[in-house]
Amino acid sequence: MPVYSMTGYASGQAGVGASSAEGEARAQATGRLGLEIRSVNSRFLDLGFKFPEELRPYEAALRELLGDKLKRGKVEVRGTVESSAPGGLADPSPRLLQRLNALQDSVRAWLPGARELSVADVLRLAGSESAAGNDWGPVLTSLAVQVADDLVAARAREGERLAGMLADRVFQLRRLAEQAAPLVPQLVEQQRNRFLERWQDAMGLTGGAAAPESAQERALSEATAFAIRIDVAEELNRLVAHLDEIDRLIKKGGEIGKRLDFLIQELHREANTLGSKSATLEMSRIGVDMKVLIEQMREQVQNIE
Numbered sequence: 001m002p003v004y005s006m007t008g009y010a011s012g013q014a015g016v017g018a019s020s021a022e023g024e025a026r027a028q029a030t031g032r033l034g035l036e037i038r039s040v041n042s043r044f045l046d047l048g049f050k051f052p053e054e055l056r057p058y059e060a061a062l063r064e065l066l067g068d069k070l071k072r073g074k075v076e077v078r079g080t081v082e083s084s085a086p087g088g089l090a091d092p093s094p095r096l097l098q099r100l101n102a103l104q105d106s107v108r109a110w111l112p113g114a115r116e117l118s119v120a121d122v123l124r125l126a127g128s129e130s131a132a133g134n135d136w137g138p139v140l141t142s143l144a145v146q147v148a149d150d151l152v153a154a155r156a157r158e159g160e161r162l163a164g165m166l167a168d169r170v171f172q173l174r175r176l177a178e179q180a181a182p183l184v185p186q187l188v189e190q191q192r193n194r195f196l197e198r199w200q201d202a203m204g205l206t207g208g209a210a211a212p213e214s215a216q217e218r219a220l221s222e223a224t225a226f227a228i229r230i231d232v233a234e235e236l237n238r239l240v241a242h243l244d245e246i247d248r249l250i251k252k253g254g255e256i257g258k259r260l261d262f263l264i265q266e267l268h269r270e271a272n273t274l275g276s277k278s279a280t281l282e283m284s285r286i287g288v289d290m291k292v293l294i295e296q297m298r299e300q301v302q303n304i305e
Contacts (some may be wrong), residue, residue, distance in 0.1 A: 001253035004305040005158035006073035010150035011036035014143045033136060034080040035143050037066075037151050041303045042074035051079045055136060062144050069148050071255050072305045081136070092122055155305070162300050163250050166260075169293045170243050173267075176293075177236050177243075180274070180286045184233045232277050239270040239290075257304035264298045 013034045033055075047066055049059050066075060092100075100117060108114050242263050249256045249263075271294055275287030 002156045003159040003163040003250060003253045003256065004152070004155045005162055005303050006039055006041040006155065006257070006305050007158055007303050008151050008154035009036070009038045010147045010154055012143050012147045012150070014139050031136075032082040033139055033143060034082070035140070035147050036078050037075060037147055038078075039070070039073040039075040039151065039155070042072060045070055045072055046074045047077065048075065049077045049079070051077075052081050054081050055079045055140060058137060058140050061141065065141075065144055066148055069152055070305075072257060079140075097122070159304065162304055163253075165300055166246065166250060166297055169297045170246055172293055173243055173290060174240070176286050176290050177240055180236055180283060181233075183280060183283050183286075184236070232274060232283070235270045235274045235277070239267060239274075242267050242270070255305055257301065260301045260304060261298075264294060264301050267294045268298070 011034070013032060015032050045067065047063055049062070051059060062077065066077070100122060104117055108116075246260065246263055249259055268291065271287055271290040274290070275284060278284045278287055
């Protein structure tokens with residue numbers, strides 16, 4: 001399966017027509033439907049709709065449709081409806097004009113100060129009536145499937161780019177781990193020699209400068225420090241194991257974002273421990289370079305589904 005990003009955008013338009021409710025010999029009422037979907041990263045799937053009144057009855061169906069195609073992300077679905085008639089203006093029916101006139105008289109009877117309807121008001125209301133006469137369901141469903149597929153394809157293209165970036169960073173981290181591995185025996189030997197030197201210094205104290213108990217405590221302290229230092233190899237082994245798992249997940253694809261996020265945290269933990277235990281300048285440099293690469297990975301993993 002591909003690796004999907006949670007960032008994407010897609011849009012589309014479709015036309016729809018509906019016959020006049022009165023069945024008069026006038027042009028067919030038509031409209032144009034627009035739909036756009038944009039998504040950004042989120043811990044869960046968060047769907048939001050911005051629809052006009054004509055499309056609100058279809059929100060539940062679209063929510064189910066998108067839920068089947070998307071698993072994570074903050075998704076905003078915006079729909080628009082543009083009604084039109086021949087010549088670009090809706091043709092008010094006599095029935096509508098009579099109804100508007102009656103409503104105007106009723107309103108002005110109670111509110112004498114209310115202004116009269118203008119031609120623009122009448123045309124706007126006629127356009128709303130035409131839009132209400134359109135059956136948006138089939139067209140909206142078909143358009144939503146098309147736009148949702150385009151969004152998934154866009155998220156897949158972005159996910160492919162992210163997967164390539166992660167694979168490159170994994171490769172660089174492996175190289176750094178390979179550079180660090182030979183330094184571990186050198187570090188152990190360095191610590192061993194330092195421990196022996198201090199042990200000899202402690203044993204060589206004379207004239208009552210140090211009691212036997214004091215010398216023993218000092219030796220134990222050095223031995224403990226030595227034992228801690230030789231654990232650097234374990235951090236490298238765990239780091240390589242995490243890199244192997246990241247490679248496996250990238251090849252597997254699908255819903256891997258949360259798992260990758262956890263592995264990045266573990267990589268960061270190992271790199272921090274490696275740096276804190278380092279006793280050489282070269283090992284410290286490797287630890288810093290690792291943390292830079294891991295931070296770059298962390299920023300991008302936040303966008304993977």
